[in-house]
Amino acid sequence: xxxxMQNPRHLVRRRGQExxxxxxxxxxxxxxxxxxxxxxxxxxxxxxxxKENIIDESGMPKERFSAEFPKEGPSILRIQQVVRGDSAAYxxxxxxxxxxxxxxxxxPGTRLTVT
Amino acid sequence: KNQVEQSPQSLIILEGKNCTxxxxxxxSPFSNLRWYKQDTGRGPVSLTIMTFSENTKSNGxxxxxxxxxxxxxxxxxxxxxxxxxxxYICVVSARTSGTYKYIFGTGTRLKVLA
Numbered sequence: 225x226x227x228x229m230q231n232p233r234h235l236v237r238r239r240g241q242e243x244x245x246x247x248x249x250x251x252x253x254x255x256x257x258x259x260x261x262x263x264x265x266x267x268x269x270x271x272x273x274x275k276e277n278i279i280d281e282s283g284m285p286k287e288r289f290s291a292e293f294p295k296e297g298p299s300i301l302r303i304q305q306v307v308r309g310d311s312a313a314y315x316x317x318x319x320x321x322x323x324x325x326x327x328x329x330x331x332p333g334t335r336l337t338v339t
Numbered sequence: 340k341n342q343v344e345q346s347p348q349s350l351i352i353l354e355g356k357n358c359t360x361x362x363x364x365x366x367s368p369f370s371n372l373r374w375y376k377q378d379t380g381r382g383p384v385s386l387t388i389m390t391f392s393e394n395t396k397s398n399g400x401x402x403x404x405x406x407x408x409x410x411x412x413x414x415x416x417x418x419x420x421x422x423x424x425x426x427y428i429c430v431v432s433a434r435t436s437g438t439y440k441y442i443f444g445t446g447t448r449l450k451v452l453a
Contacts, residue, residue: 228382257441266343266428266445267383272438280438315382322439330375330382 228318228331236337237306245301245334249318256299258291261313273299306338341366343431343444351450356419360447362412362429370432370439374403374414377426419451
């Protein structure tokens with residue numbers, strides 16, 4: 225059973241371009257969480273999705289950021305018109321259920337650099 | 340405001356020594372508390388999960404404690420090894436509006452020297 229996979233591992237974009245980050249959850253997991261980690265800071269929750277549904281996007285910036293988790297394929301975090309402040313590590317985690325006792329398993333992260 | 344604070348920010352110890360990391364939280368309503376280990380350049384890996392009723396939980400050389408009254412937790416590492424060098428992150432979850440919110444501390448960076 226492969227772990228959570230994220231790609232690309234490193235992404236460089238110029239200001240104004242779009243960034244697409246992909247996350248494939250562990251087999252059997254239908255819950256996906258995206259987090260952002262700025263340099264020298266803790267992880268911050270962005271969005272929680274189940275298949276085809278956004279459950280909680282309270283941590284997502286109102287503009288330029290969107291996320292989806294289609295019926296088939298990976299979850300996608302999309303950042304439009306990137307700015308330097310978007311440079312960070314983006315982690316996704318998956319779990320079997322959104323429950324007190326179910327573990328979240330993290331991927332290796334995508335490091336986005338905006339030049 | 341829901342917050343998780345960890346101390347110290349960083350710590351250097353010699354191989355074989357023990358150490359204790361602290362986590363204070365103001366998260367409500369409390370659901371559970373987790374400790375993660377994050378190696379440089381990697382995603383966090385879970386060490387322990389504790390609910391309100393649990394005071395202590397061990398995972399090998401890692402032992403976590405929880406005092407729900409004072410809203411404090413600690414992670415004790417016994418007989419440290421070089422591979423323990425990592426960031427240790429305390430995460431507290433709260434159940435609100437039918438879903439869980441996960442509040443992360445900024446971590447303690449541990450360096451174990453030979």
